[in-house]
Amino acid sequence: MRGRNPYMNIAFIGTGVMGRSMVRNLLKEGHTVQIYTRTKTKAASLIEEGAEWHDSVKQCVRKVDAVMTMLGYPEDVRDVYQGKQGILQSSSKGTLLIDFTTSSPTLATQLAEEAEDKKLHMLDAPVSGGDIGAQNGTLSIMVGGKAATVEEVRPLFECLGTQVVHHGPSGAGQLAKLSNQIAIASNMMGVVEALRFAEVSRLDPQKVLQSIQGGAAGSWSLTNLAPRMLANDTAPGFYVEHFVKDLRIALEEAKKLDLPLPGLQKAAELYEGMLHDSMGQLGTQALYVYYQNFS
Structure with a gap:
């Protein structure tokens, strides 16, 4: 791998609820950040803060030290990485590739193999901590890939999160994140049923x-999402439709x-019932509203 400067030139693709805050934290740490969005106006706030916008993936990833992606679905990851003008085709040899998307472990392994064939270095690094963790730079980052690459990237990870754990070879980060989502899934039912x-x-x-969040029932969801439930705040920190995607992958x-x-x-x-009832664009805490509708 080519040598790295303390401050790196980074391409970041996927500036939604999570990605936007992650870009801001990279900028705050002094890194140069290139971004790609289909619509420039959606990136206006990040451009004002110093990010450099590009109108294609190919242009965004040229001549950078690292490429980071935070996308919605495995098919998005596949398109952005494997497309004719995608990341794998357009990145310079030696570039670090980091996918923060919660995606398929099989796809993560496949992309890492293709990256290695092109002299690129890829990690799957899904995160947990929601919009609050992304904003505060306190995400938990679960990493799959080569240990040497993980250690090289660790300073970048530490701009974004407070816990970085290497779980094993490519795909292992995705498997760890699925374990996280399985724990959250049942916990969310418990939180909602307790409040109902x-x-x-x-x-x-x-x-x-107030009584239960500091005791044995305490959890991240109880502390951070239960107050939103009681305030009827269904704004997405994490979309229902994306959670459904994660649960489907976990079941597979x-x-x-x-x-x-x-x-x-x-x-x-x-x-899945919430998705059927057109609640996919709400935050996962809207499960409380869903329960109120049938209980």
């Missing part, structure tokens, strides 16, 4: 939340392992 139970029992849900992987996961299955059914 309190509400229907004619307790003050705010007081119940569990099937390959011949591993029954009834909690995951039930959570997936509930979130």
Whole structure:
């Protein structure tokens, strides 16, 4: 790999709820950031803060030290990386490629192999921590790929998160993130059912939340998402439609392992129901609203 400067020239593709804040944190740390969006106006705030906009993936990734992606779906990852003018075709030899998208472990392994053939160095590095973690630079980053590449990239990861764990070869980061999503899925059902139970029992849900969030029932979702539930705030920190995508991938992987996961299955059914009821663009905490509609 070619030598790196303390401050790197980075291409970042995918400036949605999470990506936008991640770009801001890279800029704050002194890195130069190139961005690609289909519509320039959607990147206006980042351009004002110092990011340099490009109108194609090819132009964005040329002559940079690292390329980062935070996309929606595995098919988006496939298109951006494997397209005729995509990242794998357009990046210079030695470039670091980091995919933060929660995607397919199989695809992550395939892309890493293709990258290596082109003398590129790729990591799958999905994150957890939601919009709050992205804003505060406190994400948990789960990494798959070669250990030497992980160590080279660690200073960049530390601009974005406070916990960086290398889980193994390519695809391992994605598998770790699926474990994370499985834990969240059942926990979200527990949080919603606890609040609904309190509400229907004619307790003050705010007081119940105050009592339980610091005890054995405490969780990230209870602390960060339950207040949004009680405030009827369904704005997305993480979209329902993207969570459904993650749960589908987790179920596919569990099937390959011949591993029954009834909690995951039930959570997936509930979130699929939300998608069917046109709630896909809401935040995952809108599960509380969904429960109110049928309980």
